Amino acid sequence: MSENKENSVCSAQDVTQMLKRIAFEIADRNSASEKLVLIGVLTRGVSLARRLQKIISTASGRELPLGILDITLYRDDLSIATHHPVVRKTEIPFSLDGVTVILIDDVLYTGRTVRAAMDSLIDFGRPQSIQLAVLVDRGCHELPIAADFVGVRVPASPQDRVMVRVAESDGFDKVTVMPRNSIPQDSTSGEE
Amino acid sequence: MSNNNSSLLLKNARLIDAGQNLDEKADILLVAGKVAEIGASINSTAATVLDLDGAWVMPGAIDMHVHLREPGFEHKETILTGARAAVAGGFTSIACMANTKPVNDSAAVTRFILEQARLAPAKVLPIAAISKGMQGEELVEMGDLVAAGAVAFSEDGKTVADSKLLRHALEYASLFNKPLLCHCQDNALFANGVIHEGVISAAHGLEGIPTLAEDLDIARTIMLAEYLDVPVHICHVSSKEGVRLIKSAKERGVKVTAEVTPHHLFLDERAVVDLAYGETLDESLKPEQLCYNTATKMSPPLRSAADVSALRQALADGTLDAIATDHAPHEATEKAVEYDLAPFGVVGLETAVALSLRLVQEKVLTPLELSARLSLTPAAILGLDDRGTLAVGKAADLMIIDPELQWIVDPGKFYSKARNTPFTGWQMSGRVIKTIVDGEIVFTL
Amino acid sequence: MGFKRKDLLGTRDLSALEIRSLLESAESFKEIAERPLKKVPALRGKTVINLFFEPSTRTRTSFEIAAKRLSADAVNMSASTSSVVKGESLLDTVDNIQAMAPDIIVIRHKFVGAAHLIAGRVGARVVNAGDGANEHPTQALLDLLTISEHKKLEPGLTVAIIGDIAHSRVARSNIWALLTLGITVRVCAPPTMLPRGLDKIPGVVVCARPEAALAGVDVVMMLRIQLERQDRMLFPSIRDYARIFGLNRQRLELAAPDAIVMHPGPMNRGVEITSEVADSDRAVILNQVSNGVALRMAVLFLLGGQGHE
Numbered sequence: 001m002s003e004n005k006e007n008s009v010c011s012a013q014d015v016t017q018m019l020k021r022i023a024f025e026i027a028d029r030n031s032a033s034e035k036l037v038l039i040g041v042l043t044r045g046v047s048l049a050r051r052l053q054k055i056i057s058t059a060s061g062r063e064l065p066l067g068i069l070d071i072t073l074y075r076d077d078l079s080i081a082t083h084h085p086v087v088r089k090t091e092i093p094f095s096l097d098g099v100t101v102i103l104i105d106d107v108l109y110t111g112r113t114v115r116a117a118m119d120s121l122i123d124f125g126r127p128q129s130i131q132l133a134v135l136v137d138r139g140c141h142e143l144p145i146a147a148d149f150v151g152v153r154v155p156a157s158p159q160d161r162v163m164v165r166v167a168e169s170d171g172f173d174k175v176t177v178m179p180r181n182s183i184p185q186d187s188t189s190g191e192e
Numbered sequence: 193m194s195n196n197n198s199s200l201l202l203k204n205a206r207l208i209d210a211g212q213n214l215d216e217k218a219d220i221l222l223v224a225g226k227v228a229e230i231g232a233s234i235n236s237t238a239a240t241v242l243d244l245d246g247a248w249v250m251p252g253a254i255d256m257h258v259h260l261r262e263p264g265f266e267h268k269e270t271i272l273t274g275a276r277a278a279v280a281g282g283f284t285s286i287a288c289m290a291n292t293k294p295v296n297d298s299a300a301v302t303r304f305i306l307e308q309a310r311l312a313p314a315k316v317l318p319i320a321a322i323s324k325g326m327q328g329e330e331l332v333e334m335g336d337l338v339a340a341g342a343v344a345f346s347e348d349g350k351t352v353a354d355s356k357l358l359r360h361a362l363e364y365a366s367l368f369n370k371p372l373l374c375h376c377q378d379n380a381l382f383a384n385g386v387i388h389e390g391v392i393s394a395a396h397g398l399e400g401i402p403t404l405a406e407d408l409d410i411a412r413t414i415m416l417a418e419y420l421d422v423p424v425h426i427c428h429v430s431s432k433e434g435v436r437l438i439k440s441a442k443e444r445g446v447k448v449t450a451e452v453t454p455h456h457l458f459l460d461e462r463a464v465v466d467l468a469y470g471e472t473l474d475e476s477l478k479p480e481q482l483c484y485n486t487a488t489k490m491s492p493p494l495r496s497a498a499d500v501s502a503l504r505q506a507l508a509d510g511t512l513d514a515i516a517t518d519h520a521p522h523e524a525t526e527k528a529v530e531y532d533l534a535p536f537g538v539v540g541l542e543t544a545v546a547l548s549l550r551l552v553q554e555k556v557l558t559p560l561e562l563s564a565r566l567s568l569t570p571a572a573i574l575g576l577d578d579r580g581t582l583a584v585g586k587a588a589d590l591m592i593i594d595p596e597l598q599w600i601v602d603p604g605k606f607y608s609k610a611r612n613t614p615f616t617g618w619q620m621s622g623r624v625i626k627t628i629v630d631g632e633i634v635f636t637l
Numbered sequence: 638m639g640f641k642r643k644d645l646l647g648t649r650d651l652s653a654l655e656i657r658s659l660l661e662s663a664e665s666f667k668e669i670a671e672r673p674l675k676k677v678p679a680l681r682g683k684t685v686i687n688l689f690f691e692p693s694t695r696t697r698t699s700f701e702i703a704a705k706r707l708s709a710d711a712v713n714m715s716a717s718t719s720s721v722v723k724g725e726s727l728l729d730t731v732d733n734i735q736a737m738a739p740d741i742i743v744i745r746h747k748f749v750g751a752a753h754l755i756a757g758r759v760g761a762r763v764v765n766a767g768d769g770a771n772e773h774p775t776q777a778l779l780d781l782l783t784i785s786e787h788k789k790l791e792p793g794l795t796v797a798i799i800g801d802i803a804h805s806r807v808a809r810s811n812i813w814a815l816l817t818l819g820i821t822v823r824v825c826a827p828p829t830m831l832p833r834g835l836d837k838i839p840g841v842v843v844c845a846r847p848e849a850a851l852a853g854v855d856v857v858m859m860l861r862i863q864l865e866r867q868d869r870m871l872f873p874s875i876r877d878y879a880r881i882f883g884l885n886r887q888r889l890e891l892a893a894p895d896a897i898v899m900h901p902g903p904m905n906r907g908v909e910i911t912s913e914v915a916d917s918d919r920a921v922i923l924n925q926v927s928n929g930v931a932l933r934m935a936v937l938f939l940l941g942g943q944g945h946e
Binding site for chain 3: 389390391392393394395396397398400402480481483484525528529530531532533
């Protein structure tokens, strides 16, 4: 990995701080809603959702149900996907009817993952509302989608790649920006 | 072939002729369609001279087992196209089987075949059916057929299931000194089989044809010939046990002869699921479908590796007398179907001699033995006194071989109408470069 | 890596990795059947043609449901409605189908190699849903998926396959897949239904009697006996077959105490399997059916979701 080309945006400490803030905002905004659930988008969205669940639980004693969403089957770019699609298990062990869903992902970029995730959630039931929480909003949205909770905004061009690494899958927390052409082929981390 | 007075002098040949037990450097003079002289150095001012520069000269190959499809199936092959394929492969005489439409069971059909063959570059020898319409019920008029030109009798493609009918056929044919060429197969055991019953049929669920289906009928046929003390010829032997039966019969003095095809000598059951097995195929010709390619479907089927080695051994020791192609042309669309539905049979005229040369390269046969299996013995079995050897006075039917010529089997270049060969893309070493029939060059590469 | 072939023609040449990757994907698809809305848009706009030259209700339905749950347009063509009855060749039939630009063709045919023949011909992905007695890969994979719910698919496991092995594509596809995973396979059939040469295939243990095949096994797969074969002298009577080869309570006791019983269906109750066994808690026959849909969804998705190279 060409570390020298990676431009670190957030340290592990920053990530922890951002998650704490997001957790606080989620709890604050939804203090009135009884049915609040967290749903993480595989893979890193799930790690972040688990952390938010823990922070909220510690801070307020509120135990929020957590679901896992794989959006592969809802993607709109399957036929142009260059890599091989891997379908993982969606686990939403509760009804979505009438609940407020906090959808959690690591990066908001084109908005297509969020679109797919919303389509999927709506097939599961009729949530009262869906709110979006992301660690990084890097701009360049291609769909009219905006996040309700954002850890950090990183204005990046399409030539850049914004990578979120989380301890659960990558061994450490970090947000970096690097030019797309310097990304090694076997890199699997980050970005939708 | 026309009798002519032209003469051809082949100089600096390596003459390989089992009939004279000759394998030496020689000049050969052909005059008026016959071999006129053989010598270390012949000079003739009248003759056209061909300097062969060490190329092999062998008696023209004689294929005692081909299907020319005419009359009735001219979309597969005609007598003319089949004969062109023959001379392109080194065959100067070909005996054609009776399963045409109508069946060659009458003098009229035999005469038709000979009439069509007048323009053919090879000598075509009609084989008549044993029973009328090949129905296995009534004998054909053998005397009439022999008078019309039939050289042998065969129900090839089928067996004569009725042992009494087969007995009478053997007895009656012996009156004319004409052999019966028996396709040995027990129909009930053959059933709906499509490939050899063995490890491949077991693994792939294709219906198997047990060697037993062949062996049982070879045993019956030999016992009939032994009992009646008449000659009989077994077509396309494919099994180890068949070989053993023939060998032991010969040792007892039974007048049995037998043939084997090149495909049974070079391919085994594995080819059904991997046409390229063991062979490096030319990339540009490599068939798209290597598994279940219908070019591997024939009867009898490609057997086990053990059977193949037994056949090679038997060909070397003379238990198997002749190499015959069982040239069985089919139209491409007829073979482009499910394996079960494809007709049995592969073409062989344009690859047989080259494959036979490979038997020499692989030290299975000596060049002299090859000459015997391809020419001398087939001529003897069919009672053709005027050919099969290049002794002075015999017909000037011969093939000239470049034993080192490298070439690749490309069915697109076949003279045959059909392309159904399992040898597509094979790299060959050695090829017939000229074929001469009755002293005339009928094929030049 | 995972499953990246153009076609799924058989299990014979699948690697252990490919098999495990297919099973893993299928595992993810099981959950869709439990959703209120059992449909995902993954193959929206793709066309799946079920080309069935042999009557089959359950396999065809299973593929149809799988395709529809993936939002593909599934079209069924059966031999009786196609032009096959008019004497058209298989390749002509598929050329015509190809001209309609399907993405996936699922084919069931009575002859070995039919799927291979068309796979070489068409650009569409081909799934073999049974070719003669050769292969039925999705059945074997769903069987493995079902086994994996109860047992670990790894060396040490022993599976007995009992019935008409000679004419069974289910048996063959299972044998190849199980052997590839290093699982011990015992086969048992009347000698008339045991293909000659099978014992020469490395890894296959041939047992003459069901008692020997069943002793201590973890999984019992009973095959459907085709009653019409009786006419072909393969067994003297159904009664005789049931008596010697049928799976009943007493015979099942020879197997491991936690052995599971499978059957690809449709069952002949009282012939190859007694109702007592088929309806017992040891039988996982209906799980096989449910898993069939998930497995076929995975296969269709992995083939149909791929980009065209």
